[in-house]
Amino acid sequence: MAANIQHPFEPPSSASSESDDGDVCLDDREIFLADELCEDAEHYRRSDVVTPTPQSPRPPSTGSQKSPRSRRQRTTSMSQSSKKTSAESILRSKTRTIYTAGRPPWYNSAGQQVEPFVIGICGGSASGKTTVATKIIESLNVPWVTLLSMDSFYKVLNEKQHELAARNEYNFDHPDAFDFELLKTTLQRLKEGRMIEVPIYNFVTHRRESRTKTMYGANVIIFEGILTFYNVDVLKLCDMKVFVDTDADVRLARRLRRDISQRGRDLEGVLKQYSKHVQPAFYYYIAPLMVHADIIVPRGGDNEVAIELIVQHIHTQLQLRGFKLREKLAHSYIGQPLPSSLYLLPDTPQIKGLHTFIRNKETYRDEFIFYSKRLIRLVIEYALSLLPFEDVTVETPQGVLYGGKRGATNKICGVSILRAGETMEQAVRDVCKDIRIGKILIQTNQQTGEPELYYLRLPKDIKDYRVILMDATVATGAAAIMAIRVLLDHDVAEENVLLASLLMAESGVHSIAYAFPRVKIVTSALDPEINEKFYVLPGIGNFGDRYFGTEPSDD
Amino acid sequence: MGSTDTTTKLLIDSHEIEEYGTNLKILPCNNQVKELQTILRDKNTTRSDFKFYADRLIRLVIEESLNQLPFTKCVVTTPTGAKYKGLKYQKGNCGVSIVRSGEAMEQGLRDCCRSIRIGKILVESDADTHEARVVYAKFPDDISERKVLLMYPIMSTGNTVIKAIAVLKEHNVLEENIILSNLFCTPIAAKSLVTAFPKMKILTSEIHTVAPNHFGQKYFGTD
Numbered sequence: 186m187a188a189n190i191q192h193p194f195e196p197p198s199s200a201s202s203e204s205d206d207g208d209v210c211l212d213d214r215e216i217f218l219a220d221e222l223c224e225d226a227e228h229y230r231r232s233d234v235v236t237p238t239p240q241s242p243r244p245p246s247t248g249s250q251k252s253p254r255s256r257r258q259r260t261t262s263m264s265q266s267s268k269k270t271s272a273e274s275i276l277r278s279k280t281r282t283i284y285t286a287g288r289p290p291w292y293n294s295a296g297q298q299v300e301p302f303v304i305g306i307c308g309g310s311a312s313g314k315t316t317v318a319t320k321i322i323e324s325l326n327v328p329w330v331t332l333l334s335m336d337s338f339y340k341v342l343n344e345k346q347h348e349l350a351a352r353n354e355y356n357f358d359h360p361d362a363f364d365f366e367l368l369k370t371t372l373q374r375l376k377e378g379r380m381i382e383v384p385i386y387n388f389v390t391h392r393r394e395s396r397t398k399t400m401y402g403a404n405v406i407i408f409e410g411i412l413t414f415y416n417v418d419v420l421k422l423c424d425m426k427v428f429v430d431t432d433a434d435v436r437l438a439r440r441l442r443r444d445i446s447q448r449g450r451d452l453e454g455v456l457k458q459y460s461k462h463v464q465p466a467f468y469y470y471i472a473p474l475m476v477h478a479d480i481i482v483p484r485g486g487d488n489e490v491a492i493e494l495i496v497q498h499i500h501t502q503l504q505l506r507g508f509k510l511r512e513k514l515a516h517s518y519i520g521q522p523l524p525s526s527l528y529l530l531p532d533t534p535q536i537k538g539l540h541t542f543i544r545n546k547e548t549y550r551d552e553f554i555f556y557s558k559r560l561i562r563l564v565i566e567y568a569l570s571l572l573p574f575e576d577v578t579v580e581t582p583q584g585v586l587y588g589g590k591r592g593a594t595n596k597i598c599g600v601s602i603l604r605a606g607e608t609m610e611q612a613v614r615d616v617c618k619d620i621r622i623g624k625i626l627i628q629t630n631q632q633t634g635e636p637e638l639y640y641l642r643l644p645k646d647i648k649d650y651r652v653i654l655m656d657a658t659v660a661t662g663a664a665a666i667m668a669i670r671v672l673l674d675h676d677v678a679e680e681n682v683l684l685a686s687l688l689m690a691e692s693g694v695h696s697i698a699y700a701f702p703r704v705k706i707v708t709s710a711l712d713p714e715i716n717e718k719f720y721v722l723p724g725i726g727n728f729g730d731r732y733f734g735t736e737p738s739d740d
Numbered sequence: 741m742g743s744t745d746t747t748t749k750l751l752i753d754s755h756e757i758e759e760y761g762t763n764l765k766i767l768p769c770n771n772q773v774k775e776l777q778t779i780l781r782d783k784n785t786t787r788s789d790f791k792f793y794a795d796r797l798i799r800l801v802i803e804e805s806l807n808q809l810p811f812t813k814c815v816v817t818t819p820t821g822a823k824y825k826g827l828k829y830q831k832g833n834c835g836v837s838i839v840r841s842g843e844a845m846e847q848g849l850r851d852c853c854r855s856i857r858i859g860k861i862l863v864e865s866d867a868d869t870h871e872a873r874v875v876y877a878k879f880p881d882d883i884s885e886r887k888v889l890l891m892y893p894i895m896s897t898g899n900t901v902i903k904a905i906a907v908l909k910e911h912n913v914l915e916e917n918i919i920l921s922n923l924f925c926t927p928i929a930a931k932s933l934v935t936a937f938p939k940m941k942i943l944t945s946e947i948h949t950v951a952p953n954h955f956g957q958k959y960f961g962t963d
Binding site for chain 1: 750770771772773774775781783789796799800803816818819820828829852854950952
């Protein structure tokens with residue numbers, strides 16, 4: 186596979202083995218394309234593009250998605266590995282995080298996943314599969330594409346096989362070399378929009394590394410490898426099947442060039458492996474898979490016409506699944522009774538007084554911050570009271586027993602929706618000692634009005650936690666729904682999510698409750714309307730701007 | 741307030757408090773508040789946890805006490821240009837803490853009212869007679885004009901607080917201008933306070949026959 190070419194840093198020994206696929210041991214299998222280069226203005230944040238440093242393969246951020254920016258000019262071909270971005274949703278240079286354009290919604294207005302479009306690309310070793318994949322991605326203009334390679338799914342070799350591999354005698358081109366079970370479950374989960382851990386196969390040790398690479402579902406998933414159509418179940422997951430058919434001479438020539446000049450192997454070894462494994466496997470296993478293909482692309486990545494056709498088809502498919510969430514969210518549910526999952530703080534004079542301070546546009550920022558904090562604390566205290574408790578009896582220093590309550594779980598974490606939700610973090614820390622706090626950055630795309638996911642960082646085992654999701658205000662609920670969707674994609678149980686806000690609009694509450702009826706919704710005030718700019722009325726204004734002092738100067 | 745069989749006799753339920761009149765209020769109880777009370781009652785609670793959770797409960801009690809203050813309606817304009825019908829509190833409040841455990845509640849008050857004036861009263865019991873007597877008091881000059889939030893976390897007999905209120909009255913503070921903020925109260929103390937000062941407002945988080953008298957020592961670490 187062409188893919189290999191791209192990696193400059195191939196693990197040495199891996200080279201010995203077979204096909205190109207092998208090389209991919211690093212994480213790059215996932216490409217994310219686009220992001221690297223965009224310079225669009227609106228995406229301020231990304232300054233220069235740093236290549237996603239290969240050396241830090243699993244950068245911290247959990248988000249793996251990458252979002253390609255649509256109109257970016259790609260200055261280099263994807264296949265240079267240096268250019269490839271790693272799988273993170275955010276690119277990390279040594280000290281900085283570079284934000285890519287955010288990920289738009291990948292679910293419908295009911296909060297349910299919309300299935301991604303899965304493209305399977307099959308073809309012989311060095312046929313140009315990765316090049317084709319890359320070109321599709323480049324011309325797609327779709328923000329979120331995930332590239333999954335079969336190379337991640339080689340089986341772990343035992344001692345003996347390992348020795349064979351060292352002598353170029355292990356057959357990496359045979360179907361038995363792949364763990365199709367794992368591949369199937371992984372692709373299935375990806376298709377369901379779940380977060381997955383993709384194994385990182387080490388071609389030196391022929392084992393899976395203990396670390397894995399995190400990937401997410403995307404609007405489009407491209408799955409490539411020499412035997413992608415081999416397993417029936419896997420084949421069924423593909424919405425479109427592409428076979429890259431490149432002349433055998435060309436493939437051999439590419440292999441020779443790659444293995445010898447890039448991996449320092451000798452001609453004899455390469456030829457031996459080619460004739461013993463690569464070539465027979467192609468004729469026995471790979472070539473027959475061509476019958477499954479919807480499209481056969483001769484000459485691989487050079488075939489512009491074929492790629493163009495494929496891209497058009499994908500576009501059509503994606504449009505069928507399109508959405509315009511926010512607009513829809515803002516106008517539903519008018520006049521319906523409030524959902525039972527809504528918990529409104531008792532309407533006390535203090536709470537009303539605090540709201541009076543923070544809603545007043547004349548309030549200075551120091552007072553705004555101070556009173557916001559007081560209100561936030563009350564909201565958080567109230568939210569905690571909704572968590573499960575159990576009865577306990579304790580002994581008192583006075584010698585009597587006291588029947589009380591204790592929280593039924595200490596696995597509680599906070600997740601704030603940046604930026605405004607971050608203002609609530611301190612209150613959570615003030616009431617829960619040592620609580621873990623995750624963050625999700627969601628911003629509204631000014632052009633489409635849709636929320637976009639830019640960044641997320643969550644506790645690793647978040648699925649075991651009760652999550653207090655924090656955002657200062659909820660208008661249409663679009664950002665909250667996206668955040669909840671993210672949590673569910675990380676296997677957090679819906680009933681374990683509690684959304685806490687200072688102020689919500691009724692329509693947002695309805696939308697969230699409709700999409701996620703088991704999520705508890707806590708707020709200190711409920712406003713009836715949303716204006717055309719999606720601000721709550723009467724509202725607070727832009728809470729984040731007022732709290733952090735970043736209001737536009739004309740205000 | 742839920743409670744187990746062993747303690748129902750000890751704990752006064754919210755529906756039973758009518759006998760104390762309408763000026764005594766109990767912090768609305770929920771599981772969270774109950775958990776805080778449980779931790780403070782538990783003799784196995786570490787000191788650091790004790791202080792942490794005491795501060796949380798204090799904050800809730802203070803917030804609720806502030807709800808007893810008078811307010812007036814007002815209308816403000818929000819940044820979106822819309823009107824919000826809110827309310828505002830009058831100026832002219834102050835806090836008074838009874839040394840020493842009442843001081844534990846000062847920070848909670850400060851966290852809610854940044855620059856509020858705080859007076860202090862030191863009441864000691866005579867070692868022999870157990871008679872409470874005031875040995876120190878310092879208030880804002882114009883305390884007679886102000887609403888006073890009197891802070892004392894534990895009341896078992898109520899004698900200390902009764903003394904303190906007497907001092908406030910000597911300074912011409914009106915009884916109806918006093919709000920007593922308290923965490924744990926016994927039925928005896930509640931009864932004697934509402935009898936002695938029927939116009940004073942009292943806010944507590946729990947009425948229970950056994951007072952957690954270890955509060956001050958554990959909070960300040962002097963046990």
